[in-house]
Amino acid sequence: xxxxxxxxxxxxxxxxxxxxxxxxxxxxxxxxxxxxxxxxxxxxxxxxxxxxxxxxxxxxxxxxxxxxxxxxxxxxxxxxxxxxxxxxxxxxxxxxxxxxxxxxxxxxxxxxxxxxxxxxxxxxxxxxxxxxxxxxxxxxxxxxxxxxxxxxxxxxxxxxxxxxxxxxxxxxxxxxxxxxxxxxxxxxxxxxxxxxxxxxxxxxxxxxxxxxxxxxxxxxxxxxxxxxxxxxxxxxxxxxxxxxxxxxxxxxxxxxxxxxxxxxxxxxxxxxxxxxxxxxxxxxxxxxxxxxxxxxxxxxxxxxxxxxxxxxxxxxxxxxxxxxxxxxxxxxxxxxxxxxxxxxxxxxxxxxxxxxxxxxxxxxxxxxxxxxxxxxxxxxxxxxxxxxxxxxxxxxxxxxxxxxxxxxxxxxxxxxxxxxxxxxxxxxxxxxxxxxxxxxxxxxxxxxxxxxxxxxxxxxxxxxxxxxxxxxxxxxxxxxxxxxxxxxxxxxxxxxxxxx
Amino acid sequence: xxxxxxxxxxxxxxxxxxxxxxxxxxxxxxxxxxxxxxxxxxxxxxxxxxxxxxxxxxxxxxxxxxxxxxxxxxxxxxxxxxxxxxxxxxxxxxxxxxxxxxxxxxxxxxxxxxxxxxxxxxxxxxxxxxxxxxxxxxxxxxxxxxxxxxxxxxxxxxxxxxxxxxxxxxxxxxxxxxxxxxxxxxxxxxxxxxxxxxxxxxxxxxxxxxxxxxxxxxxxxxxxxxxxxxxxxxxxxxxxxxxxxxxxxxxxxxxxxxxxxxxxxxxxxxxxxxxxxxxxxxxxxxxxxxxxxxxxxxxxxxxxxxxxxxxxxxxxxxxxxxxxxxxxxxxxxxxxxxxxxxxxxxxxxxxxxxxxxxxxxxxxxxxxxxxxxxxxxxxxxxxxxxxxxxxxxxxxxxxxxxxxxxxxxxxxxxxxxxxxxxxxxxxxxxxxxxxxxxxxxxxxxxxxxxxxxxxxxxxxxxxxxxxxxxxxxxxxxxxxxxxxxxxxxxxxxxx
Numbered sequence: 001x002x003x004x005x006x007x008x009x010x011x012x013x014x015x016x017x018x019x020x021x022x023x024x025x026x027x028x029x030x031x032x033x034x035x036x037x038x039x040x041x042x043x044x045x046x047x048x049x050x051x052x053x054x055x056x057x058x059x060x061x062x063x064x065x066x067x068x069x070x071x072x073x074x075x076x077x078x079x080x081x082x083x084x085x086x087x088x089x090x091x092x093x094x095x096x097x098x099x100x101x102x103x104x105x106x107x108x109x110x111x112x113x114x115x116x117x118x119x120x121x122x123x124x125x126x127x128x129x130x131x132x133x134x135x136x137x138x139x140x141x142x143x144x145x146x147x148x149x150x151x152x153x154x155x156x157x158x159x160x161x162x163x164x165x166x167x168x169x170x171x172x173x174x175x176x177x178x179x180x181x182x183x184x185x186x187x188x189x190x191x192x193x194x195x196x197x198x199x200x201x202x203x204x205x206x207x208x209x210x211x212x213x214x215x216x217x218x219x220x221x222x223x224x225x226x227x228x229x230x231x232x233x234x235x236x237x238x239x240x241x242x243x244x245x246x247x248x249x250x251x252x253x254x255x256x257x258x259x260x261x262x263x264x265x266x267x268x269x270x271x272x273x274x275x276x277x278x279x280x281x282x283x284x285x286x287x288x289x290x291x292x293x294x295x296x297x298x299x300x301x302x303x304x305x306x307x308x309x310x311x312x313x314x315x316x317x318x319x320x321x322x323x324x325x326x327x328x329x330x331x332x333x334x335x336x337x338x339x340x341x342x343x344x345x346x347x348x349x350x351x352x353x354x355x356x357x358x359x360x361x362x363x364x365x366x367x368x369x370x371x372x373x374x375x376x377x378x379x380x381x382x383x384x385x386x387x388x389x390x391x392x393x394x395x396x397x398x399x400x401x402x403x404x405x406x407x408x409x410x411x412x413x414x415x416x417x418x419x420x421x422x423x424x425x426x427x428x429x430x431x432x433x434x435x436x437x438x439x440x441x442x443x444x445x446x447x448x449x450x451x452x453x454x455x456x457x458x459x460x461x462x463x464x465x466x467x468x469x470x471x472x473x474x475x476x477x478x479x480x481x482x483x484x485x486x487x488x489x490x491x492x493x494x495x496x497x498x499x500x
Numbered sequence: 501x502x503x504x505x506x507x508x509x510x511x512x513x514x515x516x517x518x519x520x521x522x523x524x525x526x527x528x529x530x531x532x533x534x535x536x537x538x539x540x541x542x543x544x545x546x547x548x549x550x551x552x553x554x555x556x557x558x559x560x561x562x563x564x565x566x567x568x569x570x571x572x573x574x575x576x577x578x579x580x581x582x583x584x585x586x587x588x589x590x591x592x593x594x595x596x597x598x599x600x601x602x603x604x605x606x607x608x609x610x611x612x613x614x615x616x617x618x619x620x621x622x623x624x625x626x627x628x629x630x631x632x633x634x635x636x637x638x639x640x641x642x643x644x645x646x647x648x649x650x651x652x653x654x655x656x657x658x659x660x661x662x663x664x665x666x667x668x669x670x671x672x673x674x675x676x677x678x679x680x681x682x683x684x685x686x687x688x689x690x691x692x693x694x695x696x697x698x699x700x701x702x703x704x705x706x707x708x709x710x711x712x713x714x715x716x717x718x719x720x721x722x723x724x725x726x727x728x729x730x731x732x733x734x735x736x737x738x739x740x741x742x743x744x745x746x747x748x749x750x751x752x753x754x755x756x757x758x759x760x761x762x763x764x765x766x767x768x769x770x771x772x773x774x775x776x777x778x779x780x781x782x783x784x785x786x787x788x789x790x791x792x793x794x795x796x797x798x799x800x801x802x803x804x805x806x807x808x809x810x811x812x813x814x815x816x817x818x819x820x821x822x823x824x825x826x827x828x829x830x831x832x833x834x835x836x837x838x839x840x841x842x843x844x845x846x847x848x849x850x851x852x853x854x855x856x857x858x859x860x861x862x863x864x865x866x867x868x869x870x871x872x873x874x875x876x877x878x879x880x881x882x883x884x885x886x887x888x889x890x891x892x893x894x895x896x897x898x899x900x901x902x903x904x905x906x907x908x909x910x911x912x913x914x915x916x917x918x919x920x921x922x923x924x925x926x927x928x929x930x931x932x933x934x935x936x937x938x939x940x941x942x943x944x945x946x947x948x949x950x951x952x953x954x955x956x957x958x959x960x961x962x963x964x965x966x967x968x969x970x971x972x973x974x975x976x977x978x979x980x981x982x983x984x985x986x987x988x989x990x991x992x993x994x995x
Contacts, residue, residue, distance in 0.1 A: 069977060069978070069980070070980040071894075071899070071980060072902060072903075072979070073984065143893040143894055146892050147894075150892065160940050160941055165936065165940055168936075169932070172928065172932060173925075173928075176890075176892075176924070176925060176928050177925060180921040180924050180925065183921070184917050184920075184921055187902070187905040187909050187917070188909055191910055
């Protein structure tokens with residue numbers, strides 16, 4: 001058994017509060033934009049620093065935990081920084097810094113209105129995300145999950161155009177329904193087990209629920225987390241939400257919000273049901289069918305999109321299901337692949353969105369068919385785009401290769417050749433919807449487009465950084481941050497193996 | 501000395517205030533308002549003391565005028581009744597504080613009768629909650645109703661018509677109640693609740709008494725606007741003076757809900773009303789139907805106050821559902837929801853009052869995003885209260901729904917789970933429609949912004965609304981304190 005040793009510490013709470021405190025500060029500095037953005041950056045750096053202090057303990061199998069007030073008899077608002085939580089928090093908070101820098105360039109370059117509301121909502125979203133990462137029980141998770149929905153709503157409707165308002169309605173309709181279905185599942189778990197605490201290897205083992213009840217319960221949870229993780233047919237809000245400013249699409253709709261959904265899948269599979277129960281009630285099959293078909297369908301739909309951000313959105317839908325499908329394999333390597341892909345996709349997709357934003361803010365082009373020859377004008381941007389695209393297609397030496405390698409290993413370990421085939425076909429589809437963009441930008445000449453120079457350094461530097469990181473993590477997965485070791489620990493925890 | 505009379509003080513103060521207002525109103529236009537707020541505040545303090553005393557020392561029974569029960573009238577201060585009196589005094593303080601300008605504007609020259617009737621009604625509400633005598637309850641019910649007709653009818657001509665309808669319905673309800681009391685007196689020879697309970701424990705509940713209780717529950721259901729007896733409510737709430745609505749909407753129906761709890765779980769043996777007679781099952785089903793019906797009708801409304809009124813029908817459904825579940829979580833959910841809904845509805849109706857005070861229309865279509873600049877605090881408070889009505893954490897509304905959900909699951913009543921989930925979504929539809937109007941411009945045209953006239957400028961208009969909105973978050977995060985300290989001591993026997 002590999003149960004993390006829990007010790008009391010308020011660090012997880014401070015990680016949440018770092019950006020929560022930034023909200024009033026940002027609102028107060030609304031008249032001094034430079035100070036306001038400084039608040040964001042300080043909060044982002046502080047948040048990452050706090051999360052980093054939790055990493056060594058997570059590596060040593062120790063988890064910082066704190067119980068705040070009781071919110072229902074016997075259930076506290078409780079935070080616990082276990083390995084999976086630290087892993088997710090690390091990615092989200094590190095990328096928040098990069099995105100903040102990028103936002104400054106993008107929002108100012110674009111002359112966007114209501115920037116105070118933008119930065120305040122952004123900080124609140126990050127606080128909710130870290131809250132989700134560190135939630136120690138289902139009710140706390142649900143609380144932050146709903147808070148995230150509310151915090152991101154102003155970001156989706158940011159443009160206040162009719163399209164944005166429609167997208168906002170759609171987002172709320174999907175996300176609130178999901179939250180309520182999740183709530184029903186949570187209530188059921190509580191009545192069945194008397195506890196809501198996440199437990200590595202599953203908390204429902206002793207609940208005495210029969211297989212059919214488990215299936216219904218699993219479906220409730222899957223609808224609950226499936227909306228945010230874009231599992232088809234619950235994905236439609238995501239392409240619609242692309243109307244939001246690009247930094248939002250980059251961090252929230254490629255990392256924080258959608259990854260909260262995927263993180264939820266890992267929690268549900270690994271910490272509520274557990275691999276044994278999943279296999280016993282054939283829940284893995286339900287998950288695999290939905291995720292597998294999502295991967296293929298989303299990739300096919302992505303092929304047909306001319307709008308760059310929409311193509312990226314469908315690609316996101318597909319890659320999120322990589323993670324869910326990896327979890328459905330119920331093998332150590334599958335869980336490792338899932339967690340690694342959570343990080344890998346975050347880095348690569350944020351790069352791609354940054355590129356799309358840089359193109360838009362500099363040239364106001366949104367469609368792929370308009371990008372002819374732009375690669376010569378914006379070599380750094382399109383270079384980074386190429387790296388992200390190669391990574392998502394799963395080519396070495398990028399981090400997308402490492403995660404996909406483990407996902408395929410997981411499929412082999414589980415003896416699931418169909419799933420292996422899905423991963424491989426999807427790789428080809430990824431290549432076929434990403435490479436034409438790069439080819440068009442570099443190889444087709446269009447003199448009108450070549451007069452543009454590179455975009456402002458505020459937007460180009462972050463995207464180059466994330467692209468470089470994608471390469472670095474592909475070659476040395478553990479060098480900069482112990483992503484790989486953490487993934488190993490998480491998988492071992494879920495599979496209840498002794499630490500190696 | 502006076503400590504021996506704690507139980508009766510709430511009623512005495514309210515009635516005394518009601519009588520003194522016409523006398524002192526000549527001293528100045530502000531006096532009736534001040535007296536009303538002061539009276540409510542005093543009653544609030546008294547009842548805070550009472551509740552503390554009752555929780556630590558046990559139930560207080562007070563024989564009115566020294567006449568011993570079962571002959572004389574008895575007032576009972578137990579955890580349940582002290583909680584409800586405290587709640588209604590608390591809401592009264594906040595709403596009456598807010599009412600200063602709206603009441604003066606909407607009832608020019610008639611504020612003295614308004615406040616006098618208000619205190620009369622509050623006194624009668626306290627009487628309903630405190631009394632331990634079925635017939636005395638009827639008397640207070642009628643006093644409250646008469647004062648209520650005056651409050652609701654005093655406004656536009658439409659209000660008079662709507663109130664006349666309410667008067668007919670209310671009278672029918674009261675008659676049902678009285679008929680039931682008569683039958684019970686016929687069967688047992690007593691009107692005292694404790695005595696009645698003791699007699700029924702020995703003799704059992706014969707058919708005559710069952711019929712009596714059915715009459716009582718029907719009558720109370722009408723007063724509570726329990727689906728399908730809610731028809732009087734939307735018109736009355738929508739056309740009345742905003743301060744009257746803001747006071748009666750959170751409190752009036754809650755008092756009726758209190759009577760139901762008292763009769764079903766304290767006068768009757770809880771096991772009887774839960775398992776042997778179909779009282780609670782029927783209540784649960786009607787509650788669930790009311791939740792869905794009220795929510796759907798609320799979506800169809802164009803007028804803010806009518807929308808809130810139909811939403812009240814739905815929220816009363818939650819309380820009925822909780823009572824009808826007949827288990828601990830259901831009971832906790834129902835009582836907690838009376839508290840939460842009282843705060844939410846008061847907040848929302850005060851917001852509608854603020855709109856009216858700012859010369860805004862109540863039509864939802866005419867709300868626009870200039871309000872986010874001109875009434876920032878009002879808009880924000882509306883948003884928080886709306887989130888609580890939808891039931892999103894960490895606001896209070898989430899937690900009462902959470903307990904109701906747990907209660908439904910405990911009974912394996914999956915259809916109720918579905919109802920709770922579905923109604924939250926319906927709530928989201930009609931509340932986000934308003935929030936969208938408040939914060940987002942419509943269409944592309946609305947780019948140039950008109951000069952902003954800040955309408956959130958009077959403390960007495962803004963502070964109560966903001967206070968209630970903050971309270972909703974505090975009540976949400978601190979709900980365990982309320983559940984542990986206040987609601988668990990009032991659980992009926994056998995739960």
